[in-house]
Amino acid sequence: MSTAKTSPEEAVDAVSTDTPPSDSLREEYETLSDQVRKYRFAYYNEDAPLVSDAEFDQLYRRLEKLEALHPELVTNDSPTQEVGGEVSAAFAPVEHLSRMYSLEDVFSLDELDAWVKRAEASIASIAPGSKVRWLTELKIDGLAVNLLYRNGELVRAATRGDGTTGEDITHNVLTIASIPRRLQGENLPSEVEIRGEVFIPSKEFTRLNEKMVDAGKAPFANPRNAAAGSLRQKDPKVTAERPLSMYVHGIGAREGLGAASQSETYELLKAWGLPTSPYYKVLETYDEVLEFIAVNGEQRHSLAHEIDGIVVKVDDFALQRALGHTSRVPRWSVAYKYPPEEVNTKLLDIRVNVGRTGRVTPYGMMEPVKVAGSTVEMATLHNQDVVKAKGVKIGDTVVLRKAGDVIPEIVGPVVALRDGSERDFVMPTHCPSCGTELKPAKEGDVDIRCPNARSCPSQLRERVFHLAGRGAFDIEALGWEAAIALTSPAEPQTPPLTSEAGLFDLKIEDLADVRIERPKRSKGVVVGTELVPYFYTKGTAKKPSEPSANTRKLFEELEKAKSQPLWRVLVALSIRHVGPTAARALATAFGSMENIRAATEEQLAHVDGVGPTIAAALEEWFAEDWHVEIVDSWARAGVRMADERDDSQPRTLEGLTVVVTGTLPNFSRDEAKEAIITRGGKASGSVSKKTDYLVAGENAGTKLDKAESLGVPVLDEDGFRQLLENGPLDSGSADNAEDNAEDEETTP
Template structure:
């Protein structure tokens, strides 16, 4: 007989499970259950604690956020000062540091005898966490090093900070020090959300992390993608290891995140090698760093060396070249892209940023110009990270000259002279249609504008699109300037004589190019959609459209109200897709491509998972009828069962709907009393029916894809086919193909020349296949190559 656990036993079991899942997800990067299972456990715990308030403990996973916003932060005096580090900017600075370390010890030490703990210098905000008897009791900012601010409520919301230490053996009092930061992806997602809601965007991840951590309302902090990485300790009462690396490894064992780049090296040459290696990989890291921190590993040596002024003699930060600098904005010019978008580009007084001379920077669009408040003549802050295009991040307003000039959009295209128009966004909400201005200005010259034509052709023939080998930018420019190509369709009627007459072409190269054009006539549907250059439709969206809707005909006919049912397609993207495929010029180009033998492959029915995808209740909810919320939509759908019955329902029938009040009844009648609304709604419903997505459509059997939920990585050179083709095959089997290896990677395919990704896979124990292994896998699942 199985005994039912008491509420207290179940609550404790749930806390243990959730804490373990949090540790695996946020610290080890090895999630062990799907999100849905985690949510089920968390919701059960919340319910049990709500039913049994006496069981709620401060370290429960449900207690990360709570309480009213603070009116101000309290102050915290640091028992052990949080000192800053000395800086090294050149190799000689590091050599001098190492010499001072060795000379500062009581006994002579050879260069190779000094071990250094090496870590990336995260670009975030230094914080202190105080644990007493294993329980997190306080969080504080560094402040001026001796006094900081009490941010306990906020640090409790950071998911990879344990509210209670794991394991055992930790000191009774333990102050952990580290950096709160934001990953690059988290930063971009936060800024995107801020733009969508009209909030303030942040200049860089460090500012975003600092701003998020200093919110008086911890609920705001909880919704920011913050992470914590510890690098040392302050005050403690108890026993700890006697080396810097040993302490960090102990902290990791107690559930705290330490850097995955942590390394122990011997001598200053080991430090310099680590610095060079990390510098080369800096752009590929998922977070921003501005240098490397080196600390003498032996704590006895640290005590001998001591401190000078406000910095330790046993540690130093070796900085990378600055990624932000000040310079003058000399002018703003406008470039025309392949979709006609007019993009402002800053022309700058040349300045060295991160080791590169920068004279141009992107301003994105005119909304960004307005947000920055930038004017010609301003002193601006320029940021460059890795290979990312330099950006204007901020205006130094106090340096603005009296003759600064506003930035104005040209009325005519700078390339073809056609009119420039601002995009308009149509949104239907609460039964009304509103038109708002978009962020993009476009030249209306389309392919009559040589800038758009050239860029459109270059995109069309690119490797990830139609993959026409031999058609580089220089050749495309010749074809456009001579007049042989006025649309992508013209590529498929080029003659031998025309190509042979181009600069740099002989008989063999001519035959090769014409052969490559001919071979490109059978792209996958996803590649074809991507090649067309639909605004805001990248590779992943093109793959989604091709898989979900299954045919070029459905994609070209899809209404915006239908497209938004597909995952990750919002109203703006749906509008761009619909506008593109209903444009007369675009439809003509597509028709000509098909007439000249281009046949997108893999067309058929909609994907099984989208059959009967839309419920009547969801359909009604998306109409956003005033006073009819989702629950009201569900009651209508349950009561009437069909859309025509709801549209034609009279007052008496509506009164019979359970808990559907008079205001909602009146709004529904008013909405469907408008003939335009009725026609639009019925048109959308009919398309859902035509596509097989309607709630009355037959459901299809969904076959589980063999690699669904798996993450694969490709590295090295493949001989049978390109890595892009391999990626397509793996994605067809349900895999996600990523660009970097982590503990969550299921398998790495390694060809000749595989380097750091293969090494990391072996280090993490990730499965590795060679090319023959991949071919065998594909053949096993019915993919012939």
């Protein structure tokens, strides 16, 4: 291999097709071939993937690129010339009547666009004037299975294997309730191969792994791994205990079947009693295909099963036959794969974080890895029961998932890569921040908490960080590091804040001596640590230390925060369950902090959007003297504790529940909610049968789909303005007694 700092892929790019492959490129090709074979065998034959799908795809594409540049390297046993995996000796081999192919994968919309144009050009040349319709469906992350029916009777089931020969798994498939032993109806084909995917639904996968761990067994890495492992059990009784499902999506060999298209075949399959996917559409245009991809990309984690992409097929069988196949894939179908959201990385440690309400949350510290567009090195594990249910150990290689802006999640361990050095996580019995014994807040709680709410440094730090957030005082200059500096500076300093009560009494000179520990560097290399001022600049002989620009901005924003509306003050107090929705409802109903404090638990619970749980939490919070001192101290410092009531505002939305989704040109999300609440309505965050109206802006997403399916009226911004001004067009309104309790914690 060359010692130059060039990646293998760059090395491939740098070589002309006219140049014979060098020894280093031949070595690269052999290494890639061996890796792809090894990982493919583990995936298909041992049901124990050693790398993530994204990593395998990257290796496979590099191999394809090398072969495209140097066709002389390609041999008959190249992994790119094979379909799927080998046939295991543990099962009887079965020859398919009609070959089972793989699908060509594309990884970007540009590649999909190029594929569609090639397919359309080929169709135009072989069948001029033909109209192409695209059958578009979800790419199920499961195990490909071939069902053979003769005169309507299921006589055999087999895995795909290498495409020509599969494994006989008939006895195991017969345990899957959704697969009929006999087809329904009359005039059934004398012989037909029906192809589909066996999978485990997402919710059932979680339950299955919990059972595996409880039984002392290793959990599965992913649903596909679980489905494949379940179908390859030697004892069908074990398979019967697994929550397997199947969707059929294709036809192999057929006799006496006269369907003219893929979609027509799907209707036949459904009529025969076979389980077909509800997630497919026949689309007339490529733009509709793109929309299908976008919509299902947003919804992919709310579907019944895991998917990793979208399959696009030419619907017409005559056109399929005309386009034909390569040695490995059909030319009439392609799989668009979504950007990877799962990768493998090393779990270096499991630590715990103590949140602002005292909840102790385990989280994983991992080797930094890029996933879903960002570098991740920490992921939540929620509580000790979740750690146990996932079966992860410190030192494991783990599957990490990050979907868009969602907090990264550790899915589970890659058990096949364990070497015995891994160790179990043990939940601490005492708070790592203050040493107080940990315990549940009440009997039966899964979460354990640090009861030292007043003095625990971690809880104070988290509360200070929370009160500066966008949903509370919105103090941009008070971030995570500033919260640490204010509450937990480097020892032996006394923190400027020992309670959030003193936040608005701070003076800029109080922060002059605050130091934090930072890495010390010499010529760009870390050589230790040093204490440096956080809020002030480093002083020199010529220029004495002075408040930094960010510190001056902090005090300007603290002054602005004093005039924030009452609901933001309520959120800033970190009262358990009181998030923005409940806080707005309380502020609207009572108008002032004094009225809220004076209200009985029954009066609080009666407020729409509050309910008994939040009411009890409020009563409990105000019963603590040190909590009351926070409110009183802020009030003395000039923090606004009452809203100006505008009694002239018409109550046009009294009793109505309105959901706002997407982007509105002239309303921020908070402004839209405020407009609804001040007119007597309830601004809900989820669509249900109790929703009266959905206001949909640009990129409305899944809430719009749900509203349409439930028959909820949908308004654009103009319609929303009319609703605010005039109320509903009819007199009907929905019962909207819906609890919106929120208990937000900050997790690293």
